[in-house]
Amino acid sequence: MRFTLKKDKSGVVVVGVEGQLIVGNRQELKQKVLDALEEGSRKFVIDFSKTGYIDSSGLGVLVSLSKKIREQGGELRLAGLNADLQTLFELTKLDTLFAITRTAEEALAAF
Amino acid sequence: MSLQLQVTPGSMRLDVPSDLRMVGDAVELVASHLPPGTLSPRRISFNLRTALAEALGNAIRYGTGEDPRRKVRVRVELGRDFVRIHVVDDGNGFDPSHTPDPTHPDNLEREFGRGLFVIRHLVDDVAFNEKGNGICLTLRAG
Numbered sequence: 001m002r003f004t005l006k007k008d009k010s011g012v013v014v015v016g017v018e019g020q021l022i023v024g025n026r027q028e029l030k031q032k033v034l035d036a037l038e039e040g041s042r043k044f045v046i047d048f049s050k051t052g053y054i055d056s057s058g059l060g061v062l063v064s065l066s067k068k069i070r071e072q073g074g075e076l077r078l079a080g081l082n083a084d085l086q087t088l089f090e091l092t093k094l095d096t097l098f099a100i101t102r103t104a105e106e107a108l109a110a111f
Numbered sequence: 112m113s114l115q116l117q118v119t120p121g122s123m124r125l126d127v128p129s130d131l132r133m134v135g136d137a138v139e140l141v142a143s144h145l146p147p148g149t150l151s152p153r154r155i156s157f158n159l160r161t162a163l164a165e166a167l168g169n170a171i172r173y174g175t176g177e178d179p180r181r182k183v184r185v186r187v188e189l190g191r192d193f194v195r196i197h198v199v200d201d202g203n204g205f206d207p208s209h210t211p212d213p214t215h216p217d218n219l220e221r222e223f224g225r226g227l228f229v230i231r232h233l234v235d236d237v238a239f240n241e242k243g244n245g246i247c248l249t250l251r252a253g
Contacts, residue, residue: 020160023168024134053157055164056225064222084157091232092225093214 003029005036012043012111014104018050021058030061034068042074043111047104049080059094066098075099077107116140123187127167129175129200134167141187141196149194149252158233159194159250165226166198166246174200174244192252193235197245204243 003025004016013036021029033044046062048054066076077099081089089095101107114137117124123144127137138160145155167183175181181201188195211218213225231237236249 020135020164022135022138022164023172024132053161053164055161055168056223056229057168059225059229060222063220067220084153088161088229091214092229093219097219 003032005032007041008108010043010108010111011041012045012108013041014108015044015046016050017046017048020053020055021048021051021061022053022055023057026057026061030065033065037069037072037074042069042072044069044074044076045104045107046076046078047080047107048078048082048085049104051080051082051085054085054088059088059092063094063097075111077101077110079104079107114140116144118144121189123185123189125185125187126182127171127185128179129171129177129181129183130179131168131171131177134164134171137167137185138163141185145187145194146189149189149192150250154250159196162230162233162248162250163196163198165230166196166248169226169246170198170200170202170244173205174202176202194250196248196250198248199240199245202244204240204245206243207239 002018006014008014069076079101080103081100114125125137125141127133141163142155142160170183171177175183184199186197207227210227211224213228218224234248235251238247
């Protein structure tokens with residue numbers, strides 16, 4: 001499992017999540033995104049196209065990050081959810097809280 | 112810290128140190144040793160992994176207080192048409208009937224409180240022991 005951060009040419013930070021986002025690594029993701037926020041980035045996409053599973057701690061850190069980014073006038077978008085992850089967001093109603101697109105490219109285009 | 116999975120016909124056992132960083136490896140160890148055929152690869156890769164990560168995370172965080180000297184015990188029963196996972200900690204337990212609905216609008220933006228809700232949607236049956244420090248997750252074939 002690992003996280004990658006890349007900034008596209010318009011300044012949007014794309015965070016890749018490889019493997020899983022769970023209780024054991026949520027803090028690492030949180031810190032990486034908060035560091036980028038502290039350095040001035042305001043637009044974020046988290047790309048789950050290489051993610052196998054997310055537990056409730058992972059969902060919770062996304063909620064927390066979304067709030068912190070919004071408080072700074074920014075926006076967090078999610079992309080690349082497989083069918084199971086999409087269902088997870090729907091049953092927890094978190095699909096109503098986040099802008100979710102099929103691909104990271106679509107999320108970038110929507111900013 | 113290394114994890115040692117004990118495999119016997121029909122069951123597996125694993126002691127997990129109370130360290131949240133061990134959850135991912137423990138889940139992978141159990142999932143990768145399940146015999147093929149009982150559950151679909153998709154149910155193993157998503158439902159079982161997510162539910163086991165939830166149960167371990169809860170046991171480590173709330174049951175054993177992330178004290179690495181303590182352990183969470185995992186026992187897996189392998190039936191012909193089911194997989195049953197018992198996760199037990201040595202904590203004081205909790206009352207699983209008193210958990211707020213995380214999908215209520217007032218709770219939607221809370222960071223925590225979705226674990227049991229997620230587990231209940233991912234497995235076929237959830238049971239708790241009397242003390243509330245043990246959870247049993249059953250996933251059936253089909």
